[in-house]
Amino acid sequence: MTDQETSIGKQVPRQKLNLLELFSRFREVGIIVFIAILVVAVSLRAPSFLTINNLTDILMNISIMIIVAMAQTMVILTGGIDLSVSSVIGLVAMMVGFTLSANSGIPDIAAVLLGIALGAVLGTFNGLIITVGKVPPIIATLGTLSIYRGLVFFYSQGTWINAFELPQSVKLLSKGKPLGVPNLIIIALLIAALTFIFLKFTRVGRNIYAVGSNADAAEFAGIRPQRIKLLVYVLSGLISGLAGVLWLSRFESAQTNSALGFELQTVTAAVVGGVSTSGGVGTIPGVLLGALLLGIIQNSLTLIQISPFWQLAAQGLLIIIAVVSDKLISKRIVRSK
Amino acid sequence: MSEIILELRNISKSFSGVEVLHNVDFSLKTGEIHALLGENGAGKSTLVKIITGFHQPSSGEIYFDEERVSFNDTRDSRDVGIAAIYQELSLFPDLDVAENIFIGRQPLNNTKMVDWRKLYAEAKKLLDSLGVKIDLKQKARNLSIAEQQMVEIARAFSINARVLIMDEPTSSLTLNEVEDLFRLVRNIRKNGTAVIFISHRLEELFEIADRVTVLRDGSYVDTKPIAETNREDLIRMMVGRSISEQFPKIEVPPSDVVLSVENLSNGTTFGDVSFELRRGEILGFAGLVGAGRTDVANTIFGIRGATSGTIKLDGQTVSITSPRQAMALGLAYVPEDRLQHGLIPQMNITKNITLPRLDRFSQVGWIQIRSENKEAFEVACQMEVRATSIQQKTRELSGGNQQKVVLGKWLSTNPRILILDEPTRGIDVGTKAAVHMLMTKLAAEGMAIILISSELPEILGMSDRIIVMREGYITAEFSREAATQEKILTAATEDVRTRIQQ
Amino acid sequence: MKSQANPQNTSAATISERATRRSLTDVFKNWELLLVVLIIIVVLVNTRLSPYFLNAKNISRTSSDFMEIGLMMLPMVFIVVTGNIDLSVASNMGMSASFMGLLHNMGVNIWLAALAGLALGTLGGVLNGYLIAKVKLPSLVVTLGTYAFFRGIAYGFLGDQAARNYPAKFTYLGQGRVGGSLIPVSVAIFIGLAIIFGIILHATKFGRHLYAIGNNEEAAKYSGVPIDKIKFSLFVISGFMAAFAGLVLAARFGSTRPDNGTGLELAVITATVLGGVDIDGGKGSMYGAVLSLLLIGLLRFGMGLVNIQSQVQSTIIGLLLIVSIFLPHIGQRIAANKATRFRWKTVLAVVGIIALFVLFFVFFFWSRAPVLAEI
Ligand SMILES: Nc1ncnc2c1ncn2[C@@H]1O[C@H](COP(=O)(O)OP(=O)(O)OP(=O)(O)O)[C@@H](O)[C@H]1O
Numbered sequence A: 001m002t003d004q005e006t007s008i009g010k011q012v013p014r015q016k017l018n019l020l021e022l023f024s025r026f027r028e029v030g031i032i033v034f035i036a037i038l039v040v041a042v043s044l045r046a047p048s049f050l051t052i053n054n055l056t057d058i059l060m061n062i063s064i065m066i067i068v069a070m071a072q073t074m075v076i077l078t079g080g081i082d083l084s085v086s087s088v089i090g091l092v093a094m095m096v097g098f099t100l101s102a103n104s105g106i107p108d109i110a111a112v113l114l115g116i117a118l119g120a121v122l123g124t125f126n127g128l129i130i131t132v133g134k135v136p137p138i139i140a141t142l143g144t145l146s147i148y149r150g151l152v153f154f155y156s157q158g159t160w161i162n163a164f165e166l167p168q169s170v171k172l173l174s175k176g177k178p179l180g181v182p183n184l185i186i187i188a189l190l191i192a193a194l195t196f197i198f199l200k201f202t203r204v205g206r207n208i209y210a211v212g213s214n215a216d217a218a219e220f221a222g223i224r225p226q227r228i229k230l231l232v233y234v235l236s237g238l239i240s241g242l243a244g245v246l247w248l249s250r251f252e253s254a255q256t257n258s259a260l261g262f263e264l265q266t267v268t269a270a271v272v273g274g275v276s277t278s279g280g281v282g283t284i285p286g287v288l289l290g291a292l293l294l295g296i297i298q299n300s301l302t303l304i305q306i307s308p309f310w311q312l313a314a315q316g317l318l319i320i321i322a323v324v325s326d327k328l329i330s331k332r333i334v335r336s337k
Numbered sequence B: 001m002s003e004i005i006l007e008l009r010n011i012s013k014s015f016s017g018v019e020v021l022h023n024v025d026f027s028l029k030t031g032e033i034h035a036l037l038g039e040n041g042a043g044k045s046t047l048v049k050i051i052t053g054f055h056q057p058s059s060g061e062i063y064f065d066e067e068r069v070s071f072n073d074t075r076d077s078r079d080v081g082i083a084a085i086y087q088e089l090s091l092f093p094d095l096d097v098a099e100n101i102f103i104g105r106q107p108l109n110n111t112k113m114v115d116w117r118k119l120y121a122e123a124k125k126l127l128d129s130l131g132v133k134i135d136l137k138q139k140a141r142n143l144s145i146a147e148q149q150m151v152e153i154a155r156a157f158s159i160n161a162r163v164l165i166m167d168e169p170t171s172s173l174t175l176n177e178v179e180d181l182f183r184l185v186r187n188i189r190k191n192g193t194a195v196i197f198i199s200h201r202l203e204e205l206f207e208i209a210d211r212v213t214v215l216r217d218g219s220y221v222d223t224k225p226i227a228e229t230n231r232e233d234l235i236r237m238m239v240g241r242s243i244s245e246q247f248p249k250i251e252v253p254p255s256d257v258v259l260s261v262e263n264l265s266n267g268t269t270f271g272d273v274s275f276e277l278r279r280g281e282i283l284g285f286a287g288l289v290g291a292g293r294t295d296v297a298n299t300i301f302g303i304r305g306a307t308s309g310t311i312k313l314d315g316q317t318v319s320i321t322s323p324r325q326a327m328a329l330g331l332a333y334v335p336e337d338r339l340q341h342g343l344i345p346q347m348n349i350t351k352n353i354t355l356p357r358l359d360r361f362s363q364v365g366w367i368q369i370r371s372e373n374k375e376a377f378e379v380a381c382q383m384e385v386r387a388t389s390i391q392q393k394t395r396e397l398s399g400g401n402q403q404k405v406v407l408g409k410w411l412s413t414n415p416r417i418l419i420l421d422e423p424t425r426g427i428d429v430g431t432k433a434a435v436h437m438l439m440t441k442l443a444a445e446g447m448a449i450i451l452i453s454s455e456l457p458e459i460l461g462m463s464d465r466i467i468v469m470r471e472g473y474i475t476a477e478f479s480r481e482a483a484t485q486e487k488i489l490t491a492a493t494e495d496v497r498t499r500i501q502q
Numbered sequence C: 001m002k003s004q005a006n007p008q009n010t011s012a013a014t015i016s017e018r019a020t021r022r023s024l025t026d027v028f029k030n031w032e033l034l035l036v037v038l039i040i041i042v043v044l045v046n047t048r049l050s051p052y053f054l055n056a057k058n059i060s061r062t063s064s065d066f067m068e069i070g071l072m073m074l075p076m077v078f079i080v081v082t083g084n085i086d087l088s089v090a091s092n093m094g095m096s097a098s099f100m101g102l103l104h105n106m107g108v109n110i111w112l113a114a115l116a117g118l119a120l121g122t123l124g125g126v127l128n129g130y131l132i133a134k135v136k137l138p139s140l141v142v143t144l145g146t147y148a149f150f151r152g153i154a155y156g157f158l159g160d161q162a163a164r165n166y167p168a169k170f171t172y173l174g175q176g177r178v179g180g181s182l183i184p185v186s187v188a189i190f191i192g193l194a195i196i197f198g199i200i201l202h203a204t205k206f207g208r209h210l211y212a213i214g215n216n217e218e219a220a221k222y223s224g225v226p227i228d229k230i231k232f233s234l235f236v237i238s239g240f241m242a243a244f245a246g247l248v249l250a251a252r253f254g255s256t257r258p259d260n261g262t263g264l265e266l267a268v269i270t271a272t273v274l275g276g277v278d279i280d281g282g283k284g285s286m287y288g289a290v291l292s293l294l295l296i297g298l299l300r301f302g303m304g305l306v307n308i309q310s311q312v313q314s315t316i317i318g319l320l321l322i323v324s325i326f327l328p329h330i331g332q333r334i335a336a337n338k339a340t341r342f343r344w345k346t347v348l349a350v351v352g353i354i355a356l357f358v359l360f361f362v363f364f365f366w367s368r369a370p371v372l373a374e375i
């Protein structure tokens, strides 16, 4: 054996570590197992669960959550959090809604672009107070959560947008089925795919992980952490803006309390999907599974006719069981090998 | 004559009103290896961070290629070809080894997407050339300090830098790895790369450096060709007085066994480890990086569990499941990784020193601030900690001074069994001698000490008995008299299986 | 270890026992001072705006409105100092109060029912604590789950019903005054508890351990800090206090509905972080948190007096939250006198961003011109 080879060699642990790692690379296994069990259990009780209609329903219901969870994931990966997404959705839906109802003949694409632009401005505001003002993300976005919601109140002056005030084409934006599946689902999957590619295959995407993993080291390595952070909040606002337009289209209304509390759902989807709130860890497939799990839970509770008063409790309990079993399964697999 | 690539003139730097560098001059020629030397807190790392643009000088000028420059951040310095390994290791714990090497510079394919296959191939090539075997897909979080240092070195070498700065890259490497590193350093200097090298191991400087610049208390002392100096000379320039570097060793008569470890295994990184430790004894643990010494220490201290084997204290089997329990049994452990495991960086020196034994300063849980401060002050003085006050946050201390705080914190718990894992890592020669003195004294008073160190002279000079580990197994044991550098190296590198077959 | 060297001798060269004088930049970092200044400003402005502001009776009446937040904030400060968070407090409060209400509706003695509510809330804390300290799940994940779970149980208990007709001896807890004075009982309890929590945090071993965990959990563990035990106990305390806050709320309202306190967790966290407690752990003080609660209370009270809608109140508090961190930071920068060089790029960026926001608001008002013009 030459000198070179002996330098750092852990022969004893090699095999074990590889298996451990193999699992950590597919850490979504735990959640997949849980979803599978849930699906089997529910379809035994309620055969209507596994019908195309119901599955489309589930996907339809979680599409906007998936879209915003993508934004949330990028933010959490840098070690931050964006609690203002729900207010951005509410504000953008309201502003776009009023614009559409007051000015007929605006093309759909313009409405979408308007929503994206408005969202991006709101996201930029978040990003600036976090990067330039050095306000911790949770405080900054907790603040803008109520500021943006306050703007909704001020803007609407107590009124709201109804279905009949919206052009039909805007409603079809999410519900139309030119490809056989509702557009909204396709848009959600498209955005998930784009986010996946962005995070996995671009330098900027990798820098997002680096900044969340160790911001000081990122600076040592010539990455500019503040710019990366600014970027994710702008992206988050932008995507939430798009989600605002889609919200308007899907629910055919904009109200002062539209999307209220939605921010916690997106955070839940991300963390249940394995994104670490301290940053640097998490994958898009995991988040998709997290969102899917939430959707299935919500859907199945109605299907198996749990009393509406107990549904929220059951939902919370299932989320807890999901994360606990995920944790235990990953521990078990690591140990048993 | 080679030209000057980098020059600093009259550099000063203050941190919140305290000046730590005073009018320092420094110049670097292409193709030279320039050592930077000084006591802990002399300002070496600060100077390095000014060169890379991580800090901005309070006053003074920097010239690169004879042009005045000012770097706003490390990106600017990287753009002109300056690469650095910082003293506080800066890897991304959640990214794998290969990506850590290439972060921000990942190879791209023709669609501007990260080419992962190429990235892994190049990372492998690089680590092979360094003679390092680390799983490329391992997360950096799981690496030992020495492995992390190797990855940092790989990263620095993967940049075709014109100036390469290495701030204590060798502080936890053993001879073999250091040799590999030096081979590479000599290689790149042939291409004209200039190297700034910082180390407290003076013998390394004599082996690799061309010139040496000495700093003392933030001031420039002198720059000399290494050939025109010697050890004593350097120490005098650094400290301002001469220091006896003899390893002080008081012979302690063999006494009763306090700790005995039998067939200890953790199923992954070490196996079948057995040894005994006596009162008043210093037991050295030698071995290469990754030999499993730290894991054995961790297991004894209750941080990680064992899968089989027994630990006996005073002949009684104990099962230690937490550091808290270990401490109650009279153990103390100075961990290898001071930033992760040793310090609470946001807390001041006092609170760090007293953390493991707050009970001693509290009545019904109420902390007596005055006696706490007094005690911490004494410890800090004894360890020769250099800081503005004991109220200074440990985060702001120089690397060596942080190490002194960690050492002081554990020494002052007055344990029966003390485990030292690289206790003098990054500590300057003067204080090192004091630490060695203290160790001997404590042993003479009856403390049993386990000394894990990557520095063979330290192991040889301080230990009564030496155990050598390789790849998780004990391969040899020597008495103080019988041990030599060669014997230890052989036992540390020889293949276990061939030994068994013989 | 007894020191052999004479400390006084070596000290001159390497280290001093006393802290160095604080510089100007540090003054800006003194959060508590800033809060006091803000409070004074709010009081001055409010006294000018409304003659009713400095009325002792009014103040006494409103002060009890914030005690539920305050009671939940005390353990929250502990939890946030360790770098964790408890999002389930308000739900736990709803669950405990609903349980008490349910038992009361079933005819159980009110004190027994209250005790049962406290026990259930503490049990909720035990669940959180177990999952976080023993199963080692992140606190945010766990309490996001129990946030829904506890609130759901509250609905399960009471459905769309409410519990009412609590006896006067119980509502005294939320509506009564201490002796003949103007001080509400709940406020007196809060002050007492705040002092105890403050002493624990700042003067005891337990408190020191909290900071150590929040700064570097690994190192704290290596130093023998009983991490798991401490974390567990924190969430149990939090559960108990949430349940207690639930009782106070029920006593104040004289009734319980399952949605009581919905969204209060954000108010609790806002008070905590506005008090200077670092959400990443390791930093913050109890007096800062109490001061921030006082500030928020005075602000809301003042705004209520001049008839500002509750939604807009939240907006203003949100703004305050951001500005109060933003401004000192800018102040620090100016005080530190950082020589920032003039660069065209920076100027362009600033102009561009300002234009962006201006455009946004131009559109904001234009698109609603007919309606907003009226006001
Ligand atoms: N961020 C900071 N804030 C305040 N003081 C600092 C800061 N960084 C360094 N210092 C002080 O500057 C002085 C020089 O530190 P530096 O890290 O450069 O020393 P060093 O020569 O690298 O020492 P060592 O050999 O221990 O690594 C020390 O006294 C240290 O306390």
Ligand SMILES: [Mg+2]
Residues within 6 Å of the ligand: B044, B045, B046, B087, B167, B398, B399, B400
């Ligand atoms: Mg240094």
